[in-house]
Amino acid sequence: MLAPYLLSLPGGIWLIVLFLVPLIVMLSLSLQRCNPGTGACVMTWHWAEFGQQVSLYHAQFLNSFYFAGAATLIDLVVSFPIAYWIAFHGGNKKNFFLLMLLVPFFVSFVIRTIVWQFILSDHGVFLGTLKNAHLLPQSFHVLATGYAVIAGLAYNYLPFTALPLYVAIERIDKRVLDAAYDLYATRRSAFTKVILPLTVPGLFAAFLLTFIPALGDYVNQQVLGGTGDTMIGSVIQDQFLTQLDYAGGSALSAVLLAIALIGIFAYARLLGSRTIEEYL
């Protein structure tokens, strides 16, 4: 009788200690006021904190949504062919190709981002050659703009998109393709009318798994961005590490969490909640 509850105990304790408790502490901190010097935090039930933080940093929130959204769309467009090809035509080398997708993860996140500084450098490999050939004006630069941030985000989070997409596409029973061909479908209509709708839950999962982490990213903007494209993740990091304003940082994190949750539930309603349970 008790067995199911006992079995869920390890996972439950893990979730409670490492997820619920920090979440509650964070929410509680947002209502407090912290002294940066002493580290003393006093509970003030300051509900207005959330509104204040949003009004102070609404531009950075919008930046984050814009960059994360653009990067996710690029990732979806790029990963779909990759995932499709590996799933349908990978043959017995599927694991190798999946490993190739994951190889960049062996390098530290920050180093991977800094490498893009060299790739996109004003006088580096790409821009330098184009400028020498007078195809670009000398003052043209990609670094220190929003485009470099989007490129960095898209690169860093590509495996998060490709892998769920691969999993979803792999599940499709290849026989439906045969069935479609039997029913006189062309290759194109077989793809658009049969395969694509079946991959929608995978697209949904891949979008979420890419968009949410990219939303809170703080490395790409600092390394590749300029003056006008601060993301909310950088603000939160600055508040926690440099300003030592734990209350403000927690409030911002709580607002980001709330926005993300609202977004997910709205998105789930659109595509049907059944898909969450099946694919996440």
Add this chain to the structure above:
Amino acid sequence: MTERNGSDPNESAIDPSIWRGLTQPRLSRRQLLSSAGTGAGALGLAGILSACGVKGVTATSGKVKPGGVGSASWWAKQKPTKTVNFANWPYYIDVLKGKHLSLEHLTATTGITVNYTEPINNNIPFYAKIRPSLAAKQSTGYDIIVMTNNSPALGYLIDFGWLTPLDQAAMKNFYKHAGPLIKNPAWDPGNKHTMAWQSGWTAIGYNSSVIKNPGTSVGILFDKKYAGRVGMMSDPQELGSVGLLAIGVEPATSTESDWAKAAKKLNQQKSDGIVRSYYDQDYITHLKNGDTVVSQAWSGDIFQADLNSKYRDLHLLIPSEGGMFWTDNMCIPMYAQNPRAAMTVMDYFYQPQVEAVVEYYNDYVCPVPAAKQVLLNPTGWAKTALKQMYPEIQLAPSVTADAPTVFPTPQYIKNSRSYYQYKSQEELTAWNNLFVPITQGA
């Protein structure tokens, strides 16, 4: 279940228990767990939330109680030990193929082994790392740490009594050899808690192959000619100070209205598109890359960049308005386990011979002016050490000795400006509220 035929209205076609089951709400196991969670959460939340305040520490402004830690009688009781844990910034001590010659000489002459680590990359995050131990009255694991005077962290440490007051009687080398810039400084009168490690200027680094005539003003950072290629620092103290210099105000004596004007000028600089980005320590990479042609820079970084023939075009400009003079200070955190040995190590570095070897690598402002003569005419251990380091550094020691950015000339001393000393947390918050949004703004 019997089939419904509806012919006899009095006959109940479906068993009443089944009706109950079909029409009454059922509590599934999942619903039970989720509601239990919410219930417990709601009950406990109020209690937990209000209990989540953290008791803080009151400011003691570092006063020493008679007989308390740091007093003469306390120091008399401290026994010398054989190890010292020294936490410093990276690339801040002489290094030759992984060995530190100055530290080896220290072990040879005093028998103390220094456990030298480089965990400090930024003042405030490091302060946040050691603060919990200090607040809990436990050892931080470090005997010597190095904090910059322009960061609030050093002020917090002194104000909250978290630095062991130094044993003035054990600072013989310091009082004999320390330079005027770092003896009895504004941030630590009487050197009660700190001894300088190195100093430097935050001034302007520029690429002389692009900028032929930089002029002498800090206005070069605000020049529209270099729009999109100017680097500024993201540290609020550095950014605000250069803003104050740009409006012709001395940072050390500035007022809040001055800060507002400086913030306005910096915001104007940003909206004019002059700034490429606000950098942390990596501004030097962008100067080297050519991404920026003029940038706020630290004097030692430019000196070290010039050692490499590829970057010899990078020069340092200390403007007529002044260069901000900062000092990294050695201090002993409270509850250190080896305070007596730490004093020995700190005073050891004030010997001109030792400092000459350290300075040969560092190229920041030397706290010991007498080291200049040692670099020009090395003898004894210093001579061997310098000779061993020469192949790696590829620079004659006399070049270091003659550099005004290492051994400041009176002109350079005249152009040095001090940072503003915050009198209260409110002042610091007001300053940060003005300048942090400039770097964080979208």
